[in-house]
Amino acid sequence: MKLDSNTIQALAEHLENCELQAHDTTKVTEEYPGMDWDDAYAIQDEIRRRKVARGSRIIGLKAGLTSHAKMKQMGVTTPVFGFMADYYAVPDGGECRVSELIHPKVEPEIAFVTKTELRGPGCHIGAVLAATDFVMPGIEVIDSRYRDFKFDLKSVVADNTSAARFVVGGQPMNVSGVDLGTVGIVLEKNGVPVAFGAGAAVLGHPAAAIAMLANHLAERGECIPAGTLILSGGITEAVSVAAGDNVTLRVQGMGSTSIRFV
Numbered sequence: 001m002k003l004d005s006n007t008i009q010a011l012a013e014h015l016e017n018c019e020l021q022a023h024d025t026t027k028v029t030e031e032y033p034g035m036d037w038d039d040a041y042a043i044q045d046e047i048r049r050r051k052v053a054r055g056s057r058i059i060g061l062k063a064g065l066t067s068h069a070k071m072k073q074m075g076v077t078t079p080v081f082g083f084m085a086d087y088y089a090v091p092d093g094g095e096c097r098v099s100e101l102i103h104p105k106v107e108p109e110i111a112f113v114t115k116t117e118l119r120g121p122g123c124h125i126g127a128v129l130a131a132t133d134f135v136m137p138g139i140e141v142i143d144s145r146y147r148d149f150k151f152d153l154k155s156v157v158a159d160n161t162s163a164a165r166f167v168v169g170g171q172p173m174n175v176s177g178v179d180l181g182t183v184g185i186v187l188e189k190n191g192v193p194v195a196f197g198a199g200a201a202v203l204g205h206p207a208a209a210i211a212m213l214a215n216h217l218a219e220r221g222e223c224i225p226a227g228t229l230i231l232s233g234g235i236t237e238a239v240s241v242a243a244g245d246n247v248t249l250r251v252q253g254m255g256s257t258s259i260r261f262v
């Protein structure tokens, strides 16, 4: 690690305040260009610690930048991992207040819920499918705290991978009932289809993103516990939203989930 603990704490406080007060900032690597991956995840961990210390529960994990569309959109090449706090969750069909966010975008995702622990190294798609209780449609609302969504990977990891809100719903499915590689999705904004794709857009198969997460956690001596909700990453590019927008994700054979921006 290149940063001392005081700097990690100060950067975590700054980024979390940007999130809580809905104002943007410059990327952290501008001031600390020499920071490394461990520093970036240590800042994210400190944000997580601060939330838990204030009484929030961590209710899920996420993989981000797992599709070529997203990587191309953001000009990066590697997936990243983050967490979801309890207040990020929006009920299916519920409201998301835009005034609490900076410049929200939505991503169509497949959400996994595990039934047994997943532990790397060497975790693979087969192990993920065996450990999955069910999958369902999920919309992630991302809201980078960086001005104009301009960042590099270490900055975005420090910023908890732009995590802000999410909704899951539709028909929970056993993985034996759906081919997650070929499953089709349609994202609608105000009733108009705005993005289309198939599960394979995420690393060839969305379960590959969950395996990568398990292997990433193993490097830190951690695992994915049973009962964890995980967003596997945007299947298409992210779509900007504003107050008044209604967004619905339809996943073939798995129903739909919706969120309203007010």
Ligand code: 0L1
Pocket (backbone or CB within 6 Å): 062, 063, 064, 065, 066, 070, 074, 080, 107, 140, 142, 143, 144, 149, 156, 161, 162, 233, 234, 238
């Ligand atoms: O969930 C995601 O794919 C977002 C990762 C962070 C990058 C972004 O803000 O687009």
Ligand code: MG
Pocket (backbone or CB within 6 Å): 062, 063, 064, 065, 107, 109, 140, 142, 231, 233, 234
């Ligand atoms: Mg996402």
